[in-house]
Amino acid sequence: MPLGFEHHNHSACISDTLQRAEVHCREANLNFTPVRRRALEILLQEHRALGAYDLLTELAASGMGKQPPVAYRALDFLVSAGFAHKIERLNAYIACSHLGSDHAPAFLICRNCNAINEANAELANGRLGDAARAAGFQIERTVVEALGLCPACQDAP
Amino acid sequence: MPLGFEHHNHSACISDTLQRAEVHCREANLNFTPVRRRALEILLQEHRALGAYDLLTELAASGMGKQPPVAYRALDFLVSAGFAHKIERLNAYIACSHLGSDHAPAFLICRNCNAINEANAELANGRLGDAARAAGFQIERTVVEALGLCPACQDAP
DNA sequence: GAAGATATGTTATATTATATCAACCCTTCA
DNA sequence: TGAAGGGTTGATATAATATAACATATCTTC
Secondary structure (H helix, E strand, O other): OEEOOEEOOHHHHHHHHHHHHHHHHHHHOOOOOHHHHHHHHHHHHHOOOEOHHHHHHHHHHOOOOOOHHHHHHHHHHHHHHOOEEEEHHHOEEEEOOOOOOOOOOEEEEEOOOOOEEEEOOOHHHOHHHHHHHHHOOEEEEEEEEEEEEOHHHHHOO | OEEOOEEOOHHHHHHHHHHHHHHHHHHHOOOOOHHHHHHHHHHHHHOOOEOHHHHHHHHHHOOOOOOHHHHHHHHHHHHHHOOEEEEHHHOEEEEOOOOOOOOOOEEEEEOOOOOEEEEOOOHHHOHHHHHHHHHOOEEEEEEEEEEEEOHHHHHOO
8 A cells, every 4th residue: 555655554553643643633632523533544544635625535434414514624623733735736635644743844755656645844943944034025825735646657657 | 906915016916927927828829818808807806706697797897608628628729728717725726826837736725815926836846746756646736725824914813 | 610712514506617508600622 | 722630718517625503412510
């Protein structure tokens, strides 16, 4: 199973992450309800960026609500808890690969196979940070997405 | 008139940019038609990120087509010619501030007043580039957007 | 057990974007 | 000349993404 452009032990990855999410919610006093938990589980199972309506289909198949707000609300929760990220370029959502660490995510998105690699770039400390300081701008969040070709798709065009 | 977070001579900026766009199209053998020219003019006049449907309203008011593809096609042209950029976070479009130079744009977006500053960050050379090289990823385009508060909105919250 | 906060689910609608077809205006070149 | 082909415009129709508003349920707190 690919995670980003590499392979890994998928089922362990899912259960580990769910576990850590649960612990985090308990500690942060967040309400990790069945819908929210199932939504994260689905994102983790897919391990790629999923549209809100794709997620909704899966949630509905699990006996949860069938209407868009069900998916969007679960995604809002996961994103603000730091368990998932929105890929703006794709209008899609992906489970966080670095759950736990407080990070400014950056994504490498393959335009051919749509695989996504979550890099941990502290951009605000780099050139974007320089530009912001020069302009007197106070950064709160960053969207950093690089589009191109992953190693596999470079080899097999 | 603000450009990004600063002020500037607006009408000179518009005519200069249109002029340069015209020259560029002549040299690159691009078809700078009335609709496309007017679309760029509108984006320059607003000097902020405009939704496709906002642009469409203005185009229609100028006697051009009234249907969505009219705006989206003009925007496609402007974006691929490098005359405008899409702000993914806002699903909106803004005229390029550095027309002519081949650049990887980066934006500072104020969440309070929606002002946008186009910084010229060569991200691919920075940390994102490091991550990409490490992953064997070939970057073609980058989306870099920082969200936060501009100087004015920091002072008057 | 009432008041208030949070979560779920629904209906309805708003916003953003694209597929497809017809018409038009070019240039090209047989 | 005029048919063929490319590129541009315009419209119709529809797809894909997202939110507003309301009813119900659940849980805590007092």
